[in-house]
Amino acid sequence: MPGFELFGEKEKSEVLDVLESGILMRYGFDNLRNGHFKAKDLESEITKRFNVSHSQLASSGTAAISMALAVAGIGAGDEVIIPSFTFVASFEAILLIGAIPIVVDIDDTLTLDIESVKKSITSKTKAIMPVHMCGSMADMGSLIEISNKHSLILIEDACQAIGGTYNGIPLGTIGDLGCFSFDFVKTVTCGEGGVVVTNNKEFALKLDYFSDHGHDHVGNNRGAESHPYIGYNFRISELNSAVGLAQFRRLDEFLEIQKNNYTILRNALQEIDSITFRTVPKGGVESYAFLNFYLNDIQSAKAVARSFSSSGIDSCFYYLDNNWHYINNWDHFKEIKSLYPFPNELAQGLKYLKTKDFSKSDYYIGRNISCLIKLSWTKEEVTERAKIMVDCINAVIKN
Numbered sequence: 001m002p003g004f005e006l007f008g009e010k011e012k013s014e015v016l017d018v019l020e021s022g023i024l025m026r027y028g029f030d031n032l033r034n035g036h037f038k039a040k041d042l043e044s045e046i047t048k049r050f051n052v053s054h055s056q057l058a059s060s061g062t063a064a065i066s067m068a069l070a071v072a073g074i075g076a077g078d079e080v081i082i083p084s085f086t087f088v089a090s091f092e093a094i095l096l097i098g099a100i101p102i103v104v105d106i107d108d109t110l111t112l113d114i115e116s117v118k119k120s121i122t123s124k125t126k127a128i129m130p131v132h133m134c135g136s137m138a139d140m141g142s143l144i145e146i147s148n149k150h151s152l153i154l155i156e157d158a159c160q161a162i163g164g165t166y167n168g169i170p171l172g173t174i175g176d177l178g179c180f181s182f183d184f185v186k187t188v189t190c191g192e193g194g195v196v197v198t199n200n201k202e203f204a205l206k207l208d209y210f211s212d213h214g215h216d217h218v219g220n221n222r223g224a225e226s227h228p229y230i231g232y233n234f235r236i237s238e239l240n241s242a243v244g245l246a247q248f249r250r251l252d253e254f255l256e257i258q259k260n261n262y263t264i265l266r267n268a269l270q271e272i273d274s275i276t277f278r279t280v281p282k283g284g285v286e287s288y289a290f291l292n293f294y295l296n297d298i299q300s301a302k303a304v305a306r307s308f309s310s311s312g313i314d315s316c317f318y319y320l321d322n323n324w325h326y327i328n329n330w331d332h333f334k335e336i337k338s339l340y341p342f343p344n345e346l347a348q349g350l351k352y353l354k355t356k357d358f359s360k361s362d363y364y365i366g367r368n369i370s371c372l373i374k375l376s377w378t379k380e381e382v383t384e385r386a387k388i389m390v391d392c393i394n395a396v397i398k399n
């Protein structure tokens, strides 16, 4: 997945362009910037590649999610449904705008379990936020149906699945709004950065205001611009955008490498009868950023994870014990360890977390091993890796 592995001349040259003009900010200074608008250029490339009408870059993927929620009018006391398996960022982005993350179970897709979503809808629910974890997706067809039926906003956290598709449509562009991260370890990186994509013109305008202190970006005198709404600073810099521009132009090259490496590993592991692969919803095509598979029970999965790490198979994750991606170890949210006085309504809204049962999620996460697909591997390296992985799994199963 990480695009930084293949960093090269293209990235350097885009950054040098920016340094030569010295204008590191995306807005203003038009007469000094030698015609360089890296953020704007990156936005138009994203818009074109994903066939959407608008993209708004942000300082991070987390910022992008908060922006998406805000412009959809979601805030204090509103409930947003998210899966138990995600990155803390999805949860944080909802808290930031004062809404309540309602964490629900996942199923064998490793994303939102549709029945759990249905059961969790209340009069306060305003949005559903599927998180397309580890290169694959939630059952978007069902989620669209549920959102339409209950008039909910559908926001995709596609931070880990750039390049994946559902019925031929790019992930991130299916819901009302979609978010990607360009942080350092994502398939395409800006160093730090993110983007919101949407086909909704009103949301697009508001994203533009909200991410830059409410500026309306009309005319060419920043100081004289008006501010139709309260905004904050979620801007990306030109330097980050320059890196991202070079990387984003290489997206298809990266996706092809991911798919080739994934396929070698998958073909090898497929020979093992007692493992199963993560379910991809009908019509879905993964981004191949990860290869996910299940063992029959928790003990075997833990043993395989141990065996991988003692055999030098790095970047395979066992998420049941993970502090960042799975609900089990999120005590700082459950105990509301806030540095500042926390809104009472929000604290009340989060109380359920202390007692909610996630055994259904445990059943999937506890048996899952998730292997990051790297871009820098040679064919020989992946083939050798596949062999070691098969040996490790077989040794555990036969025990």
Ligand SMILES: *Cc1c(COP(=O)(O)O)cnc(C)c1O
Pocket (backbone or CB within 6 Å): 060, 061, 062, 063, 086, 087, 089, 090, 131, 133, 157, 159, 160, 181, 182, 183, 193, 194
């Ligand atoms: C990376 C990531 C984000 C946001 O990440 P930033 O580091 O803030 O760019 C959000 N959700 C998921 C699932 C992620 O993997």
